[in-house]
Amino acid sequence: MNLAEQIRDIVDFPKKGIVFKDITTLMARPEALREAVDALCAPFRDQRIDKIACMESRGFIFGAPMAIELGAGMVPLRKPGKLPAETVSASYELEYGTDSLEMHVDAVSEGETVLIVDDLLATGGTASAAIELVETRGGIVEALVFLVELAFLDGRAKLGDRMVHSVIRYGEE
């Protein structure tokens, strides 16, 4: 199946001039959802992965099935104030201002291997905050994994030399 064909473009969302990649049409088709999760997991099947750390809230949609598929635990990375126990926090730049992401301090232990998972790699801001959270607690980021990569925004530049695995890529040179 061509997974890219399962995604629809929504013009001018969330604001004028932006073409939003709507993945809900992919999610609604059982075979497409299954194939997307398989493709996300593929490079890691023979590796020990302890934790899948994934971003609220679309990251949860792919992170949870990946955790089950790979026999890993799932760690939610959330907006400020959502996680109930003690957290660490990392901030990242937005177009105007900054935002931040939180993780429970006991969610990742020293030496654990971690995949960071989200639906989309755009400018890489959220992903680099996620790296900071995992590494602050001694976790080892094995790779960053995305269903969709907007390659023309060059988010990879913010992720150092870490492995990036994306299933659908738009706008490559």
Next chain:
Amino acid sequence: MNLAEQIRDIVDFPKKGIVFKDITTLMARPEALREAVDALCAPFRDQRIDKIACMESRGFIFGAPMAIELGAGMVPLRKPGKLPAETVSASYELEYGTDSLEMHVDAVSEGETVLIVDDLLATGGTASAAIELVETRGGIVEALVFLVELAFLDGRAKLGDRMVHSVIRYGEE
């Protein structure tokens, strides 16, 4: 495994006097996460389920693996303004004021069988809004499925005579 033992209590979150059931400790353990999804799916394995409709954002954590496990599509029910295409909306009561939930109009078709999935059944407000969204589009709500039910809040009273399946129940008479 006793899944209830994998959940931790956080006292006074999100505000004084409330004991929050923190499921992140369950999610962090691969065997517990796997067993939770198995238990959520158990009653529906021999049934045709077309769609899993699940609430942002913790509902995604269980709804996505259930969709894959049961061979269904996944439909996200989101806070206002998050879904990019045309939506239907249903509002529900909060302690003070109201909130609402949205679903894409084309996410559920006439006659499709649907499970509504969330992490928690409390007062049942969100769940009854979810029922309204699915039924407005002609979907058939086969059951409402929750990892945790706070039975002392009697959320079931808002869900009519529909089947409710919850894996962990607190405060039963």
